[in-house]
Amino acid sequence: MIKPRYRIYSKHLQEKFQQRVYKLSINLPGTCPNRDGTVGVGGCIFCDEEGSGFEGLSNSLSIGEQIKENKEFFKKRFGVTKFIAYFQSFTNTYLPLEEFKKNMLEATLDEDVIGISISTRPDCIHDSYLDFLKELKEEKNININIELGLQTVNYHTLKRINRGHTLAEFIDAILRIRARGFESVAHIILNLPGDTMDDVIENAKIISSLGVDYVKLHSLYIVKDTKLGNMYENGELSLISLDEYIERVITFIEYLDPEIIIQRLLGKGPQKTLLFCNWDTSWWKIKDRIELELFQRDTYQGKKFDYLNGKALKAKLVK
Template identity: 65%
Template sequence: MPAKSRYNIYSEHLIKKFGQKVYKLPINLPGTCPNRDGTVGRGGCIFCDEQGAGFDALPNTLSVTEQLRRNRDYFHRRFGAEKFIAYFQAFTNTYLPPDVFAANIRATAAGKDIVGISVSTRPDCINEDYLDILTEVQVEKGLDINIELGLQTVNYHTLIKINRGHTLAEFIDAVLRAHRREFEICAHLILNLPWDNMSDVIENAKILSALQVRYVKLHSLYIVRGTKLGEMYERGEFDVISMEEYVRRIITFLEYLDPEVVIQRLVGKGPQNEVLFCNWDASWWKIKTELERLLKQEDTWQGKKFNYLNGSALKWSRR
């Protein structure tokens, strides 16, 4: 068990990696998603509203340089921040012409206080052309670059139900391609999707561990009015698990997860307006506090049950 914490905390990881606190600067690019424009589907994921995941970001009408400047100034004033990771957050950031994508990445990399770039995208929107661009920038600027992939669940039946537009195979392919370039992966998961159970939670942890994913972001499901999921919720077509069950799912997920995986987030949050359900009307801090209380009370930790890889049934051959 780790000496200081019962799970691998992102902020502590960044301090070890860069020698000081590092803050993420969100970047909001204009764009869309292949699951909206008809390439792989229409309407998007059933939980996704028109803002995508970028409801906390600055308007995408601002240039990348201007967004970085404003966010940098804010974090510097409030926290005294000096080093930053530029985070391409909303929608599918590689769903752009390669030259446009390259221009945005290079404009970001020009900042002297930028130590890393994080690109959020879909598993089916990563190919060698975009990885070439990221590789060139990484070599030229010496930046730490990672790719955030929205998976949500390894249950491919649930992926179809939520109209994700891809299944598990595309995620595996994207991870393997990125790893060949030595890019680290951050996987996004929703542990309380209505069609998943505890077996799916465990399998999430096992597959991410087997694929040697470096980072994980957990998002508790929020439901927005006007989305297909919102309409289903209002018609009473599914129930959301309790907060107690969600915390139990996080604990189980952590127990089966490789202890080397870094946890970037345990609980998500939804937009301010038109939310039908979000975090059981509790603050994310309350959920996190309850999780940490139970981890200590039950004397458990990340990786406690990480014992299933490397021919785990061949115990007789080990010394």
């Protein structure tokens, strides 16, 4: 068995909580400001009507019902007894504040829930929501982290994919999250059309310099009846190869702060509506290839993490 060359999320959770912990996806009906006209319409060019909640239970079920049904499955299958409630779909902090409070409080009512993970956009982080979460954390003694869909630090690409925000909003959100002692997660897509290896490296550098705690890598998937899907079907997209994606992941890992936890190396999409996903290869096979490449090259997370704290001065200071 190959020894991991990067910080793996499951191992981190085991060490942090002294037991196995699973994330339970919670799927709520909702929208985002990039759909309803607040910052844009139509959403990101890759996003379908389900948002990112395709892996969760029906949003017609209450939060309590989703937690109960999900946790019983994982208890029976893996013997896990403690969980993180993961508010995954759409932009959860875009809900009205009182509704947001109600949802978070409902998730904490289950005694097996020891953490909350909240997925949102960088431009939907506000002091009033964070202040409530700080109070909740202290009152319930519960772990809270906030996941931000950045996708890329290249603000030209962000504009092309109709993201509705730029890099500045992400930086502001991370600073506000860190100021209140919450953990942060950055979502990055390493094969967005137009992004190059320079963007891959800058993704790792920006995330590292901001002190982000976790990163979640995605491989771009393309869904029917989206703007990106239409571009793909019309032959208007140029996608990188699987070999190039693996090269980008390895480079990203090399430049990433070795303290940051990598939650995953690629993602999955909604099977029924996919036009393209992971080069028609099982995600675990790609994961295995990445880990084998890291081993064979004798490289690892943080190997090139030498660019902070006055890189240009370091040579002089050691003389």
